[in-house]
Amino acid sequence: MNIHEYQAKQLLAQYGVAVPAGDVCASAADARTIADKIFATGEKMVVVKSQIHAGGRGKGTFKSGFQGGVKLCRTADDVFAKAEAMLGQVLVTKQTGPEGRLVSKLLVAAAPHIKKELYLAVLLDRASSRPIVMVSTEGGVDIEEVAAHTPEKIVKETIDPAVGMMPYQARKLAAALGLTGDLINPAAKLLLGVYKTWWESDAAMVEINPLCIVTGADGKDTLVAVDAKIGLDDNALYRHKNIQEMRDLAEEAPLEIEASKFNLNYIKLEGNIACLVNGAGLAMATMDIIQYFGGNPANFLDVGGGASREQVTAAFKIILSDPNVKGILVNIFGGIMDCNVIATGIVAAVRETGLSIPLVVRLEGNNVQAGKTTLRESGLTIISGDSMADAAKLVVQAVGK
């Protein structure tokens, strides 16, 4: 699960990580109120940031024609005007796709003078099965670019989960960032706070980009997390009620929300051949084989090991609500499940949904002959495929016609 920038900053602030003063709002009037308070503290600039889960907001364009989902303002009146231009509008960035995302919340925050932009992230290192804290002096840019062109500018520290991140590790990283003197100890405190946020929230990733050295109103340099991105481990959400409440359904695809109600794992793709498969690995492999034979998969859909009749019917309805779908491939390896139960479920689902596009079914496994007989004798036009390759070719042909 992903959360918004303002929510990520709330979590980080709970662990003592410095973030620019600010608040979230849903109206231009509230944006002005927040801005007034920030200017009253002596700040010279305030930033208005669209809250959507996708990146690239600053360079995005609203469908209204308004340029930029992140705006710097010098007055509260300007904050009001920019907030009015953004709220209720759809923002298109390089990560949203052409459909864009509706902006219904804004983060209004102090924008202190930035002296230097740095990078900081905490994530799991799969190879060692341990957390790593990663920093770079190259902040404010795409870290993948840094990794590709100047990997020596990325410094990593592996954390032993038995003791957690130690202060000396934080000081090592601070030194690697070129921080000295009065900034060393605050930097170590911030790094430890970010690591603690990652570990105690069961995050998959915490990324602070940029982490900034800023000059405060008093003229002193400090470190603040100017942007923040947090992704959470879905498997651990059960033990974090506060984070569960941060879920924003408006950021998720409606069909994927519907699928999750039936314990179906569905991800919409761009193609026109839908697939319904049991098992995640087999589902991925089914998408691959459709493409191999010249087709384009419309979705990933794993019905799990137990695929009940209700689930199969729900899966068909979800598949069919994607208007691009021109054909369906059902690929089931019924190891323990009875193939005839699945065949009966498919027949019922086809009848209930009044299916009118080509359906290719490949069944294998337990009681497969009875399953195939059920499909054949249903009187429905179901095309039967013997192997995965056979079935994939048949559905690509049927859709191509």
Place this chain on the structure above:
Amino acid sequence: MSILVTPQTKILVQGITGSFGARHTQLSLAYGSQVVAGVTPGKGGQQFENRVPIFDTVAEAARATGATVSAIFVPPPFAADAILEAVDADLDLAVCITEGIPVNDMVKIKRAMQGRRTRLIGPNCPGLVTPGTGPDSHGGCRIGIAPGYIHKAGHIGVVSRSGTLTYEAVWQLTSRGVGQSTCVGIGGDPVNGTSHLDIIKLFNEDPDTHGIIMIGEIGGSAEEEAAEWIKAHCRKPVAGFIAGATAPPGRRMGHAGAIVSGGKGTAAAKIAAFQDAGIGIAATPSEMADTLLRMM
């Protein structure tokens, strides 16, 4: 004749009285596997299906029955504790079927298991099967949730992160009259107990395994590590398939570990590593068995 387990291996089941654990214990018993004990705290002294004694703790169950391997079917919030209880009892092997364990729990478990003798397979895996020689491979050792009857005793080792894709490969082999030494599902989570490489090394040392099918998927770099080792050390033909070439980056494809993130873990990179290591690449999942058989 196999790796990790043989038809004689004595198995205990943690979570034997839960519906999922009970169902698969029945299937393992029907397959002829030696399930000798169950563990459910508070139900010690009872019997499962009037034939398998239940104990309150793993240590007691192992001491009383000689079980050396545990199959773990407990729900995610209790799985970390269950795995470490099996480790504490010094079992040879703990096979954790449970799907949905928080990643940080697994990070802690792997750290706590360092220097201990127990090997962990999984979590979020189908388990493993060493097929028997009876009809439909009856009499083998089935630990987990794989269908037993699709197997056939023989000489091909199969290792995979995915359940149904393993069954697909096994069934392709069996349908061609080719049997398996042991089939291992290592699980689809980002942190697991045993890697592709660990299993490949065991197959390489097993005189009765003559060829290997390795099935991978997007995410992480375990397949690349295995390929590098195979290139330098493996004496047996290996064929492979990587699932997820069409998966969009940044999206988790069902398995918690199946995600391309930051440009890492792509199918293309894994396939290139396989090619470089001389691993036979199945162009489609339909050709996993044929690709290996052509190499042998």
